[in-house]
Amino acid sequence: MPLPIPTRTSGNYAPMPVIGGHSVPSFLLRPATLPANMPADDLGKKIVTMLASHPDIATRHRGIDVSTLDDSSKRAMLDRINADLGIRPIRKRTLDFVRD
């Protein structure tokens, strides 16, 4: 059940899509520890940051130094992580309608 929202309006105009400029309270962000030997490539970084975001999944891959894996091993590891998290491949990479 959505909570009732305090009434604040933006006048007669469409509200502006602008946010930011204020400090972010700590409860909105998770502190995450990353390994000292961070991989240099995007795929390796993605795996390491995903494991840091999902500690339960990370325990299944404990002891693996991602920075030492070759590309195909990294892809296989990411596939396993995605399967564990129920992530399916995204079917397209373009938003083809105007989301106003």
Place this chain on the structure above:
Amino acid sequence: MADIPLDAIALRDCRTSARVQAQIVDLTRDLAQVYIDARWWANLGIGYRRRDTAEDHHWLWYKKVGSFRTDHFVRSVAVQTLDKEIQGAMIYHLNGNSLLEPGEGAVFVNYLAAAPRNRDQLLNHPGRTNNSGWVGPRYRGVGGGLLTLATLHSYERGFRGRVNLQSLPGSEGFYRRQNFLWTGTEVDGMLVYELSSDQALSDLRSWGFL
């Protein structure tokens, strides 16, 4: 673009009603300095008083982008049209906390802005003039496109599409229209909104991403 799950979005050109495609690009400090900080607030045809009603008119995006450039959980992106102009920008974190589903992760949108030339609230008022004679916003769909990217990235990171943000008071209607829910949390006068996983997954399915 590596790691970013969306390449392009559709915008509506308000002058012609035509649909145009805009690219999602990495927002670098150079791009921010040249195409946002130096251009967004120039030649808008509005006075200082009206400009000052926009909460972001003093932002320097190149500094914001620079301050996060070594953070592995932060992405800075922009919407760029064929003429190279930046129509909107967003900085978001991949290590957010969900407030609607405590214990779960979310993408947290820290900064998001459509270019001032695309904002009704700034432009649609009597007395505004500019060189082209057009007095309304230039493009529609920038904010919604950027939120779609945040939702997709949240899904791709295993957060089931959850996205949250602290809305400035003048923007709340926009996020409510995008199906964000108030989480019941208010910080320094700003309400924290979140796109629930159910809503996000339903949206991504109906839009053909899943």
